[in-house]
Amino acid sequence: MPRLNVTHDPSLRSWVESANAAGADFPLQNLPFAAFRRAGGGEAFRGGVAIGDQVLDLGALQELAPFAGQAAAALAACTAPSLNALMGAGAAAASALRAALSQALRAGAAQAAALRALLVPQAAAEYRVAADIGDYTDFYASIHHATAVGRLMRPDNPLLPNYKWLPVAYHGRASSVRVSGQGVVRPRGQLMPPGASRPELLPTRRLDYELELGVFVGAGNALGSPVPLAEAERHIFGLCLLNDWSARDVQAWEYQPLGPFLAKNFATTVSPWVVTLEALAPYRVPWTRPAGEPEPVAYLDDPGVRAAGALDIHLEAALESASMRAAGVPAARLSHSNFRDSWWTVAQMLAHHTVNGCNLQPGDLLGSGTQSGPRPEEAGSLLELTAGGKQPLTLPGGETRTFLEDGDRLTLRAWCEREGCARIGFGAAAGTVLPAGSAG
Numbered sequence: 001m002p003r004l005n006v007t008h009d010p011s012l013r014s015w016v017e018s019a020n021a022a023g024a025d026f027p028l029q030n031l032p033f034a035a036f037r038r039a040g041g042g043e044a045f046r047g048g049v050a051i052g053d054q055v056l057d058l059g060a061l062q063e064l065a066p067f068a069g070q071a072a073a074a075l076a077a078c079t080a081p082s083l084n085a086l087m088g089a090g091a092a093a094a095s096a097l098r099a100a101l102s103q104a105l106r107a108g109a110a111q112a113a114a115l116r117a118l119l120v121p122q123a124a125a126e127y128r129v130a131a132d133i134g135d136y137t138d139f140y141a142s143i144h145h146a147t148a149v150g151r152l153m154r155p156d157n158p159l160l161p162n163y164k165w166l167p168v169a170y171h172g173r174a175s176s177v178r179v180s181g182q183g184v185v186r187p188r189g190q191l192m193p194p195g196a197s198r199p200e201l202l203p204t205r206r207l208d209y210e211l212e213l214g215v216f217v218g219a220g221n222a223l224g225s226p227v228p229l230a231e232a233e234r235h236i237f238g239l240c241l242l243n244d245w246s247a248r249d250v251q252a253w254e255y256q257p258l259g260p261f262l263a264k265n266f267a268t269t270v271s272p273w274v275v276t277l278e279a280l281a282p283y284r285v286p287w288t289r290p291a292g293e294p295e296p297v298a299y300l301d302d303p304g305v306r307a308a309g310a311l312d313i314h315l316e317a318a319l320e321s322a323s324m325r326a327a328g329v330p331a332a333r334l335s336h337s338n339f340r341d342s343w344w345t346v347a348q349m350l351a352h353h354t355v356n357g358c359n360l361q362p363g364d365l366l367g368s369g370t371q372s373g374p375r376p377e378e379a380g381s382l383l384e385l386t387a388g389g390k391q392p393l394t395l396p397g398g399e400t401r402t403f404l405e406d407g408d409r410l411t412l413r414a415w416c417e418r419e420g421c422a423r424i425g426f427g428a429a430a431g432t433v434l435p436a437g438s439a440g
Contacts, residue, residue: 007031007099008282010422013107016119018052025415025425026050028105029282031098032238032273032426035082039126047078047086050273050427051105054119061118066104066111070096082132083216083274087237088362090219094237095278127272129179130240131216131363136172136268137353138212138244138367143343145372148384153252164294167344167352169369172244173265177365180241180271180429186406186436187266189250203436204247204263206389207404211317211380211412213339214242214270215346215366223359229302232347233277235360239313239346241271241412241429242367248383248403268367271412271429279424283416284308285340299355300348309347313339315371315414317380321399322407331411332395337373337380339414406435 006012007029013020014028026032032050037043046059058078067075074097077085086094104111140146143163150158162168186207190199218237221227227235244264251263287309295301302309315338320331344352349366370380379385382403386392389402404410411430417423 004281005099007102007278008422010420012102012422014051014105015107015109015112016052016054016105018054019105021052023423024052025427026052027422027424028102029422030275030279030424031101032275032279033078033083033086033130034127034272034274035130036120036125036127036272038120039124045081045128047080047083048120048125049101050122053122055122055125056101056105056115057118057120061115064114067097067100071100082128082363083130084132084363087131087216087218088220091234091277094218094276098276098278127179129177129270130272130274131365133174133177133363133365134361136174136177136365136367137169138172138264138369139344139349140168140369141342141344141349142369142372142380144341144374144378145370145380145384148372148379152383152388164343165297167349169349169353170259172268172367174365176265177268177270180269180427180431182269182431183434183438184245184267184269184431185434185438187247187250187262188436189247189262190253191249192253199253204250205403206248207433208246208248208382209317209404209410210244210246210370211315211335211337212242212244212370213313213315213368213414214240215349215368216240216274217350217360217362217364217366220361220364221354221359224357225354225359226357227351227354229300229347229351230304232350235350236277236346237362238274238276239280239426240274241414241426243269243410243412243429243431244367244370245269245431246381267431269429269431270365271427273427275424275426280311280313280416282421283312283418285310285312287345296348300352305345305347309345310340310342311346312418313414313416315339315380316412318411318413319395319401320409320411321395321405323399324395324397325409327397329396331409334382334393335377335379335385337371337378339368339371341373342368342371404433406433408433
């Protein structure tokens with residue numbers, strides 16, 4: 001697991017002044033990666049790193065050849081239109097590049113004058129999904145979400161017998177993963193209206209969000225070679241925000257016997273910035289289970305995971321309706337939770353994914369599943385917050401919601417903060433609901 005080093009020192013300051021602002025998502029201690037370009041110019045995408053409200057252009061930085069060794073090789077990988085090569089280079093290479101960037105962006109750095117010309121305001125940039133995603137798997141790692149949803153569908157048996165023993169997941173659709181800011185067209189699907197005797201093809205009436213984290217795979221594993229839990233984090237590049245948009249009425253009709261299909265594969269939104277596991281090192285916490293719960297099967301248990309396998313990451317979902325936007329009313333927080341409450345860690349998810357010999361590749365994406373906490377206000381979806389649509393939420397201005405309406409903009413955010421540590425953030429994953437039949 002990544003250890004604390006000089007890059008985590010909370011006293012570090014950058015010559016990029018916006019990175020030193022209190023409450024900023026992207027201080028010097030963060031340095032998340034993205035694939036970006038200047039907006040509107042038709043440039044090729046390339047790697048960038050966030051510092052304050054700026055993007056350091058890593059493609060342009062490569063032309064200066066500022067680094068040596070592993071850091072130089074990792075920087076060269078950032079000239080590609082996606083970060084797959086950087087992710088595949090492994091944790092040590094990413095760490096070397098992050099350390100070199102930390103030095104170069106630090107207050108008083110000799111390279112400051114040369115690098116200043118390579119900054120692009122984030123407001124003037126556009127992004128793509130950080131990697132070309134070969135495969136996408138969505139987990140179901142919050143026991144609070146699983147219990148709440150199970151109670152709606154199976155009041156007498158909310159948790160199925162396997163839940164506490166293995167990280168439940170399904171294979172999602174990589175081709176419909178899009179970056180923050182892109183619209184989400186209301187999907188059509190087969191619905192069984194209440195009291196009807198035959199289904200109809202209709203636009204979903206119960207469009208929902210899911211508050212999740214995404215996990216980008218770094219170095220892959222060979223087919224037939226499981227990744228032991230103790231080595232799993234060497235195969236993880238970093239984390240982003242993820243919204244697994246869901247059509248709940250389509251899901252209710254189609255999910256038995258094989259699980260989600262059209263209810264989930266129409267759209268997934270991710271944040272552009274990928275926060276490395278190394279940047280998250282100050283926010284490690286023990287992974288624990290409540291007393292009386294079953295001990296994990298041996299391949300899902302490890303002293304390192306128990307000691308510091310969980311991550312203290314705050315998560316938030318907020319909604320802005322079209323009328324709120326027109327009136328200049330800020331988005332209303334719907335829910336907040338913390339990833340430390342997850343039943344499974346990211347390492348356990350990856351180890352389980354490969355235990356049968358499944359091969360993961362650089363840039364593959366894992367979703368954490370909806371992250372809900374133990375309290376009602378910590379529910380990570382409208383399905384839970386409105387008790388399946390029975391208890392509408394009231395927005396500023398008096399509008400109500402059971403599920404998402406056309407024109408609604410849903411924004412996810414995440415951050416880590418603790419006394420004695422630098423606060424770091426993930427940026428945002430936002431999407432606006434477009435009417436069924438729109439161009440998208």
